[in-house]
Amino acid sequence: MKLDSQQKGSLIEEVQLGVWRILIQKETSSAGVAARWSKFKTMVPTVQRHVAEVVALAPVLISLIFLSKLWTGLEDVLLLHLSGRILTIIEVGIKEGRPDVMAIVNAVVARMLVVSASATVEWWRNQTIPIVSRRVLHHYEDFIFSANLEKDLTSVHANNEDISLNAKPVWDNFTSLMDITTTIIQVVTLLAYIFHVAVSSRHGPVFVLLCLGRPLMTLRFRQYLWEKVYVAEAVDPGYLRLRALRQLSEDKYRQDIISGNIGDYVLQEFTRAREQLGDTETRHPQQLYGRKSLSYEVTVMLLGNLTMLYYAAISVLNPSQFTLTSIATLQHSESILQKTFYDGMRQIDDVRLGIDFARRIYALGDIANSLKDGSLEYPRDAETAGMAIELKNVSFSYPGSKSNVKALNDVTFSIKAGQLVVLVGENGSGKSTIVKLLARLYDATEGQILVDGNNIQDYKMADLRKATASLTQDHHLYPLSLSENIGLGNPARASDHDLVREAAKKGGAEGFLSKLKEGFSTILEQYTEQYTVNINTSDKTPLAKEAEKLKKTADISGGERQRIVASRTFMRFTSGAVKLMIADEGSSALDPEGEWELFKNLREERAGKSMVFVTHRFGHLTKYADMILCMKDGNLVESGTHEELIKMGGEYFKLYDVQAKAFDSEKAA
Numbered sequence: 001m002k003l004d005s006q007q008k009g010s011l012i013e014e015v016q017l018g019v020w021r022i023l024i025q026k027e028t029s030s031a032g033v034a035a036r037w038s039k040f041k042t043m044v045p046t047v048q049r050h051v052a053e054v055v056a057l058a059p060v061l062i063s064l065i066f067l068s069k070l071w072t073g074l075e076d077v078l079l080l081h082l083s084g085r086i087l088t089i090i091e092v093g094i095k096e097g098r099p100d101v102m103a104i105v106n107a108v109v110a111r112m113l114v115v116s117a118s119a120t121v122e123w124w125r126n127q128t129i130p131i132v133s134r135r136v137l138h139h140y141e142d143f144i145f146s147a148n149l150e151k152d153l154t155s156v157h158a159n160n161e162d163i164s165l166n167a168k169p170v171w172d173n174f175t176s177l178m179d180i181t182t183t184i185i186q187v188v189t190l191l192a193y194i195f196h197v198a199v200s201s202r203h204g205p206v207f208v209l210l211c212l213g214r215p216l217m218t219l220r221f222r223q224y225l226w227e228k229v230y231v232a233e234a235v236d237p238g239y240l241r242l243r244a245l246r247q248l249s250e251d252k253y254r255q256d257i258i259s260g261n262i263g264d265y266v267l268q269e270f271t272r273a274r275e276q277l278g279d280t281e282t283r284h285p286q287q288l289y290g291r292k293s294l295s296y297e298v299t300v301m302l303l304g305n306l307t308m309l310y311y312a313a314i315s316v317l318n319p320s321q322f323t324l325t326s327i328a329t330l331q332h333s334e335s336i337l338q339k340t341f342y343d344g345m346r347q348i349d350d351v352r353l354g355i356d357f358a359r360r361i362y363a364l365g366d367i368a369n370s371l372k373d374g375s376l377e378y379p380r381d382a383e384t385a386g387m388a389i390e391l392k393n394v395s396f397s398y399p400g401s402k403s404n405v406k407a408l409n410d411v412t413f414s415i416k417a418g419q420l421v422v423l424v425g426e427n428g429s430g431k432s433t434i435v436k437l438l439a440r441l442y443d444a445t446e447g448q449i450l451v452d453g454n455n456i457q458d459y460k461m462a463d464l465r466k467a468t469a470s471l472t473q474d475h476h477l478y479p480l481s482l483s484e485n486i487g488l489g490n491p492a493r494a495s496d497h498d499l500v501r502e503a504a505k506k507g508g509a510e511g512f513l514s515k516l517k518e519g520f521s522t523i524l525e526q527y528t529e530q531y532t533v534n535i536n537t538s539d540k541t542p543l544a545k546e547a548e549k550l551k552k553t554a555d556i557s558g559g560e561r562q563r564i565v566a567s568r569t570f571m572r573f574t575s576g577a578v579k580l581m582i583a584d585e586g587s588s589a590l591d592p593e594g595e596w597e598l599f600k601n602l603r604e605e606r607a608g609k610s611m612v613f614v615t616h617r618f619g620h621l622t623k624y625a626d627m628i629l630c631m632k633d634g635n636l637v638e639s640g641t642h643e644e645l646i647k648m649g650g651e652y653f654k655l656y657d658v659q660a661k662a663f664d665s666e667k668a669a
């Protein structure tokens with residue numbers, strides 16, 4: 001069903017195909033040509049860069065691979081020519097009753113030599129391609145990896161799809177560039193050969209035109225979605241429900257499904273969604289678009305038989321004029337031509353996709369970070385141990401946020417160097433957002449943040465990061481050893497075991513780390529790549545036991561993970577450069593004693609550093625705070641010490657009172 005949006009001047013065509021709603025940019029035929037031409041022009045620099053980079057990785061080998069492909073392309077014409085010669089000699093021999101044995105032997109030997117040369121060339125190519133393709137893969141993997149690592153949160157958010165492109169297809173894409181070049185040479189050579197045979201055997205050039213009928217027709221009516229600019233979205237409710245339900249079979253939901261006993265419900269809903277979907281097409285839109293009509297398919301097939309009609313006609317009209325060999329050679333040539341032509345069309349598609357892929361990779365390098373680096377060195381004043389911070393009318397909305405409400409709204413406060421500040425407030429009130437702005441993960445949308453009197457944006461980002469230690473619940477363990485996980489708090493000293501052990505002690509991780517079989521060298525979430533083929537691990541064979549061992553990974557609890565991350569923060573203090581410590585719920589998974597211990601150790605590290613804590617748990621911290629900032633719906637509603645805010649009897653008092661009452665009622669009970 002095609003729902004062309006008929007509005008005048010509409011530039012978008014809407015198509016409903018299977019479960020998809022597709023919006024396609026419309027093109028008038030002249031605009032279409034212009035658009036294609038300009039697209040072609042934009043491709044040229046990408047192709048130039050891509051070819052130059054790939055060739056530079058192995059100039060000699062790639063040139064030889066290209067020549068070997070050229071040889072393979074020309075081999076068809078050569079073999080055709082030699083087969084033609086053999087047939088002619090045989091036909092003449094039959095007519096004259098006296099075959100020319102030497103000529104036949106020569107032609108057969110020449111053919112054998114060509115075939116052997118081709119086999120050799122192909123063998124060599126198969127040996128060489130893995131070497132070259134590996135270099136190309138590594139080159140582009142490294143490019144993507146380093147481009148990816150440099151990106152900040154906002155640019156990643158805006159380019160989520162491309163940020164972790166897989167470089168694997170690059171070599172195949174490059175191969176298609178070589179292939180299309182050799183195919184073009186092959187088609188031209190074949191046409192020249194057919195022309196030569198047709199003219200020399202008196203069939204005339206008209207035969208060449210007949211050969212071209214079918215390929216030209218298919219070329220004219222090619223219609224593929226990915227030649228177009230489009231957006232596709234699955235809209236079928238049955239399909240969407242089915243996919244959502246299918247996700248529930250993933251491991252992360254297993255515990256909930258079992259403990260909630262909802263397996264039957266999920267299965268029942270799945271069956272219902274499957275019935276609702278019925279036979280609706282779910283294949284990729286590209287596979288559904290541009291399907292050909294029956295009349296088109298029949299016409300194409302008939303056009304492919306034009307030359308057969310020609311042979312039939314001349315065999316009736318002029319039977320003595322042509323040799324059987326010329327007809328056989330032409331027929332053979334024609335079928336090779338058609339096959340080569342279709343290969344070429346497929347390759348054009350591959351080339352287009354390949355160039356587009358290379359363009360996306362290069363674009364990744366060009367994606368600008370939204371945070372601009374400053375030029376001021378930090379710290380300006382080596383004397384002060386803390387960081388003075390001032391927020392002036394700061395408002396902030398997350399990039400791409402669908403909410404109409406700002407995450408922060410006109411927030412103003414200042415923290416003197418060396419102060420301990422606690423941020424409190426309901427869920428979603430903006431506490432973590434303030435912390436992210438202080439760590440300069442984002443820039444304020446409105447207003448200014450001053451650090452030691454200068455705009456935070458004027459400082460070199462690397463300097464600010466060195467001066468800040470942050471501990472949040474968003475931090476993860478790296479797939480590296482636990483020792484590195486802690487040591488990387490201060491990369492320059494990461495391999496100093498004494499420092500790492502000391503940091504682990506302060507972070508509360510030393511105890512359980514020493515109990516692990518491999519201690520600090522344990523790697524959690526280790527990257528592995530394993531294959532167990534045709535092995536049933538429930539068998540008790542020695543190999544099955546080996547396979548079982550592969551699966552074993554160490555794990556620790558959520559609180560223990562948080563202790564490692566906390567230890568990393570203590571390691572960061574060892575750099576001596578930290579002037580601001582930010583902790584956002586970094587203790588949420590710790591037991592009360594662990595949390596108390598952690599806060600105590602953090603306060604001991606204070607030594608004049610500014611500290612900003614976000615917490616929902618009052619008590620451990622608020623009584624030590626020089627200032628408490630109380631947030632509500634993105635606004636700063638109260639600020640002061642614990643006593644001042646309690647006296648005020650406002651939002652802070654309300655939050656505090658809930659916890660105090662709960663505690664009292666528990667005590668009473």
Ligand SMILES: Nc1ncnc2c1ncn2[C@@H]1O[C@H](COP(=O)(O)OP(=O)(O)OP(=O)(O)O)[C@@H](O)[C@H]1O
Nearest residue numbers: 398401406407425426427428429430431432433434
């Ligand atoms: N990455 C994000 N994209 C869009 N909106 C976000 C994002 N992170 C937070 N928000 C929104 O910004 C607002 C403030 O969130 P924030 O995380 O700062 O609150 P919070 O006070 O730290 O909450 P909690 O106590 O639950 O941690 C909320 O409305 C939240 O939904």
